[in-house]
Amino acid sequence: MKQFAPAKINLYLHVVGRRPDGFHDLDMLMVPISLGDTLEIDLIPQGIEFTCSDPTLSDAGDNLATKAARLFLAEFNLTTGVRIHLEKKVPVGAGLGGGSSDAAAVLLALRQLTKTGASDAKLAELAAQLGSDVPFFIYQRPAICRGRGEIIEPVKLKDSYRGLLVHPGFGVATPWAYKSYAQNPRPGESGRAFPDFTLRNDLEPPAFSKYPWLPAAKAWFQKQPEVLDALMSGSGSSVFALTGSEEAVEPLRSRFLAEFGSTLFATAFSIEAPEK
Ligand code: C5P
Numbered sequence: 001m002k003q004f005a006p007a008k009i010n011l012y013l014h015v016v017g018r019r020p021d022g023f024h025d026l027d028m029l030m031v032p033i034s035l036g037d038t039l040e041i042d043l044i045p046q047g048i049e050f051t052c053s054d055p056t057l058s059d060a061g062d063n064l065a066t067k068a069a070r071l072f073l074a075e076f077n078l079t080t081g082v083r084i085h086l087e088k089k090v091p092v093g094a095g096l097g098g099g100s101s102d103a104a105a106v107l108l109a110l111r112q113l114t115k116t117g118a119s120d121a122k123l124a125e126l127a128a129q130l131g132s133d134v135p136f137f138i139y140q141r142p143a144i145c146r147g148r149g150e151i152i153e154p155v156k157l158k159d160s161y162r163g164l165l166v167h168p169g170f171g172v173a174t175p176w177a178y179k180s181y182a183q184n185p186r187p188g189e190s191g192r193a194f195p196d197f198t199l200r201n202d203l204e205p206p207a208f209s210k211y212p213w214l215p216a217a218k219a220w221f222q223k224q225p226e227v228l229d230a231l232m233s234g235s236g237s238s239v240f241a242l243t244g245s246e247e248a249v250e251p252l253r254s255r256f257l258a259e260f261g262s263t264l265f266a267t268a269f270s271i272e273a274p275e276k
Helices: 064-075 098-113 120-130 134-139 174-183 204-210 213-223 249-260
Strands: 002-018 024-044 048-052 081-087 143-147 151-154 161-167 227-232 239-243 265-271
Touching: 002 098, 002 134, 024 098, 024 174, 048 064, 064 081, 064 098, 064 120, 081 098, 098 120, 098 134, 120 134, 134 143, 134 151, 161 249, 174 204, 204 213, 204 227, 213 227, 213 239, 213 249, 239 249, 249 265
Parallel strands: 048 081
Antiparallel strands: 002 024, 024 081, 024 143, 024 265, 143 151, 161 239, 161 265, 227 239
16 A cells, blocks of 8 residues: 655754653654655565665665564564555655654554554554654644654644755754754744744754754745745754745745755645644
């Protein structure tokens, strides 16, 4: 079966404090966006098979998607095998939750394929064993995420949003970003207040001090007439700009590519309008 695995962006990410287990307590608003990977997941007689459109990921036998499959089979004492093909569209190491969403997609698909009547809460519990951001993708809805990121409170946004999402071609390692934050804890700059959130990312200061491309891209976006405001997503290295209209995105994208390099990743995205 086919399973869509949406990427996420963080509209705010506040670090609340450091925990005894070395993780950080967070308060963040995460939203699934229109960009995402697609997985083809099928049951086979035995074994875990994995292929990927990105050859650099194909040989990684131990990625989060195959870990998710193994965890699911072990939890429910299933002897079936699983074949996964991943069409990778979401940049890796980008603060977009691509790998986490792929893992959640495997859990969601296997629940359906094996007719295991696990609740969302049970799947989210398994998801939390795979990574802090994985439970969010079980629900695939805008949510305030607390704790490590695994305590999920779905929320209804008042507005829909659209914009441009860019990636510089290098990644930021999440463990490094949190470690660097812990050495010099300070809040990120508060941006524009929208009806549903005020933009802010506390991982911007560490990431911005190591990677000058990131504040340069954000500052450039903030000077463009179409842009309401811009922010880095997660631990980076993606930056997104919110625009007032959908028509504004394409001219902004063209100018961004002309300014920063035509081979960079730059894609329009939207955050689903809520059901009225
Ligand atoms: O849970 P995940 O594997 O995504 O976390 C990667 C790393 O990011 C952790 O090992 C930890 O160093 C850091 N992290 C953190 N606090 C969180 C989430 C992640 O310090 N809430």
